[in-house]
Amino acid sequence: MAGSMTSPLLQVRGLTVQFRTDRGFVNAVDSVSLNVDAGETLAVVGESGSGKSVTALSLLRLVPSPQGRIVAGEVIFDGQDLLTLDDRQMRAVRGNRIAMIFQEPMSSLNPTLTMGLQVAEPFSIHDGTPWAAALGKAKTLLDRVRIPDSGARLAAYPHQFSGGMRQRVMIAMALACRPRMIIADEPTTALDVTVQAQILDLLKELTQETRSALILITHDLGVVARYADRVCVMYAGRIVETGTARDIYERASHPYTRALMASIPRLDRDTATRLEPIEGYPPSLAQLPPGCAFHPRCRFAADPCGRRVPMLEKIGERHHRACFVDAAV
Amino acid sequence: MPPSENDAPLLCVERLKVHFPLYKGVIFKRRVGAAQAVDGVSFTLRAGETLGLVGESGCGKSTTGLAVLRMTEVNDGRVVFEGRDITRLDRAGMQPIRRRMQMVxxxxxGSLxxxxxxxxxxxxxxxxxxxxxxKAERRERARELLQMVGLRADMIDRYPHEFSGGQRQRIGIARAIAVHPGLLICDEPVSALDVSIQAQVVNLFEDLQERFGMAYIFIAHDLAVVRHVSDRIAVMYLGxxxxxxxxADLYRQPLHPYTQALLAAIPIPDPAAEAARPRQIVAxxxxxxxxxxxxxxxxxRCPKAMPVCARIEPVLAGEGGTHAVACHLHNAVEGEAA
Structure with missing residues (x-):
């Protein structure tokens, strides 16, 4: 898709999300802009408090209210600004055109309803499909996410499924209405590593098949390298660097991205080399340092870093970074 | 870091079994079976050495750690620490041993x-x-320990909520090393921390080991971190x-199909390396x-399973004690055609 003349499937511009805390208002997401093309996988990476999950939630206007609210920005999906829709119109988008997969499948499933009921529900809600036909479609979906013995499993309850199987069901439900885009927020963090690989492979395969875009929210740089086409790196509510996966891993330019890469041990590397940690701790959103939020931990911090907030600037075909320091190479 | 003056291991675990009984019924409670959380685990650890225990949930890695500390009932097998069989020691008998073995x-x-x-x-x-x-003496020592783990001595009167996750983990480490243990059992010590903080704590573990010569049992599911800190790694599956x-050998030359599957499932943070890797995801x-x-x-789940695998339990065996595997592909069963 890269380089095509059509406009992106999703365009986020200047998205700012504010939360009320006991220490005043904080910007959990601050002026975030990003694009997603049809059929592409965008990974949003960052540590806790970086704003990656809040960004995901606000795309579907699911930010917990009243403590959180979207205070600025546009979320243009398929030519339509989702932030201007009323609740009824927004419900038609959720699950139907954009679906979401959460980290903990058990808390996204109703423990008192059978799986069949929950998987068939979107067909009857969004398409008005008769119930018997909806159940038939549900079985087909469970087959597609390779749940063995799917006919019998329709009558089972969520607690009778393993964590991996539940996440397969969540994927099935997300795919039910053939959405143009799926947002997956740490979809495998609660799962074992062999199951994580199965689930992410399945998700990638199915989104490729249906040409759905995928936004993958994760803290795992390995997962990003394996599955993402493009990457946004977030720190303290802002995107600090974005580019193709190759840009980010081979030509990382922002000191935070570079430091993050140097701090993780790799399976395929010599173990005798010492890790290079990032000194200090991520800042509290309620007490962000002035200027670039990373500057107190940055080895390259220079004069303007503590005074002004750097904006994202183009440094390659699809590669942008927000940093004043030139020599960060 | 290999060994010291004598060859006697610091810790010797032999055929360790920990079975959790399962009950059914509320009033007429009866035993219906047991979960074999750890089922015949043996390993040794030298002074100053780090052994990594890895595996997925339910493999028994944490229970093994607790059993070595005698913090869970041991059903069978032996734990020999500093030359003494501690498996049957009572509470009072364990007290001096506990000083030599600490946990992070x-x-x-939750742990402070x-x-x-x-x-x-x-x-x-x-x-x-x-x-x-x-009390004054303890305070002075606590100040020293805080500095040792990279915190400031003047933080001594603060409460845990005033610290970040990474700082709290440093406090937990200071508490563990306060009594000069010979063995530190670290159960997922960095997995709750942010990526940028993990490396700080990993380096702290390495520095402290260099300084005090403690042995570590490093339990974690993140094989990349375990591989980085460990001299040897034991891969566990279902007890x-x-x-x-x-x-180094484990990544270069994994022998057990489960180890191979585990390694293949872990993505490497490098798109070029990922694209070049053969992918075999275990079902x-x-x-x-x-x-x-x-x-x-x-x-x-094994892609290479043979008929013998369902019948006979393979034993852990290998050449020279440096690389051992429990798999019929590598250790032929006597009198059995594979």
């Missing part, structure tokens, strides 16, 4: 008493083991060790520990 927990929020200032958290083990009788190898999920498969417990 995963959750830096929120009502205690740092001085008391770090001072408590000193008082319990009679290492610093006076058993399936392979033990030097850290299925870890079976319930309540009903482990017969024979080799991995045979239900």
């Amino acid at each position: 927990y995963q959750d830096p929020y 008493n929120p009502r205690m200032p740092v001085a008391d958290i770090i001072g408590e083990p000193l008082a319990v083991h009679g290492l610093a009788p006076g 058993r060790i399936v392979e033990v190898a030097a850290s 299925g999920e870890v079976p319930s520990v309540l009903r482990p498969p017969s024979g080799c417990r991995f045979h239900t």
Whole structure:
């Protein structure tokens, strides 16, 4: 898709999300802009408090209210600004055109309803499909996410499924209405590593098949390298660097991205080399340092870093970074 | 870091079994079976060495750590620490042993008493083991320990909630090393921390080991981190060790199909390396520990399973004790055609 003349499937511009805390208002997401093309996988990476999950939630206007609210920005999906829709119109988008997969499948499933009921529900809600036909479609979906013995499993309850199987069901439900885009927020963090690989492979395969875009929210740089086409790196509510996966891993330019890469041990590397940690701790959103939020931990911090907030600037075909320091190479 | 003056290992675990009984019924409670959380685990650890225990949930890695500390009931087997069989010691008998073996927990929020200032958290083990009788003395020692783990001595009167996750984990480490243990059991010590903080704590573990010569049992699911800190790694699956190898060999030359599957499942943070890697994702999920498969417990998911695998349990064997594997592909069963 890269380089095509059509406009992106999703365009986020200047998205700012504010939360009320006991220490005043904080910007959990601050002026975030990003694009997603049809059929592409965008990974949003960052540590806790970086704003990656809040960004995901606000795309579907699911930010917990009243403590959180979207205070600025546009979320243009398929030519339509989702932030201007009323609740009824927004419900038609959720699950139907954009679906979401959460980290903990058990808390996204109703423990008192059978799986069949929950998987068939979107067909009857969004398409008005008769119930018997909806159940038939549900079985087909469970087959597609390779749940063995799917006919019998329709009558089972969520607690009778393993964590991996539940996440397969969540994927099935997300795919039910053939959405143009799926947002997956740490979809495998609660799962074992062999199951994580199965689930992410399945998700990638199915989104490729249906040409759905995928936004993958994760803290795992390995997962990003394996599955993402493009990457946004977030720190303290802002995107600090974005580019193709190759840009980010081979030509990382922002000191935070570079430091993050140097701090993780790799399976395929010599173990005798010492890790290079990032000194200090991520800042509290309620007490962000002035200027670039990373500057107190940055080895390259220079004069303007503590005074002004750097904006994202183009440094390659699809590669942008927000940093004043030139020599960060 | 290989060994010291004598060859006697610091810790010797032999055929360790920990079975959790399962009950049914409320009033007429009856025993219906047992979860074989750890089922015949053996390994040794030299002074100053780091052994990594890795595996997926339910493999028994944490229970093994707790059993070595005698913090869970041992059903069978032996734990020999500093030349002494501690398997049957009573509470009073364990007291001096506990000073020599300490634990660092995963959750830096749940493992520190929120009502205690740092001085008391770090001072408590000193008082319990009679290492610093006076309060002033304990305070002084706590200040030293705080600096040792990279915190400021003047933080001594603060409470846990005033610290970040990474700082709390440092406090937990200071408490553990306060009594000069010979062995530190670290159960997922960095997995609750942010990526940028993990490396700080990993480096702290390495520095402290260099300085005090402690041995570590490093339990974690993140094989990349375990491989980085460990001299040797034991891979566990459903209560058993399936392979033990030097850290470098395990990635270069994994022998057990489960180890191979585990390594293949872990993505490497490098798109070019990822694209070049062969992908074989193992099917299925870890079976319930309540009903482990017969024979080799991995045979239900193993791409190379043979008929013998369902019948006969493979034993952990290997050349020279440096690389051992429990798999019929590598250790032929006598009188059996594979």
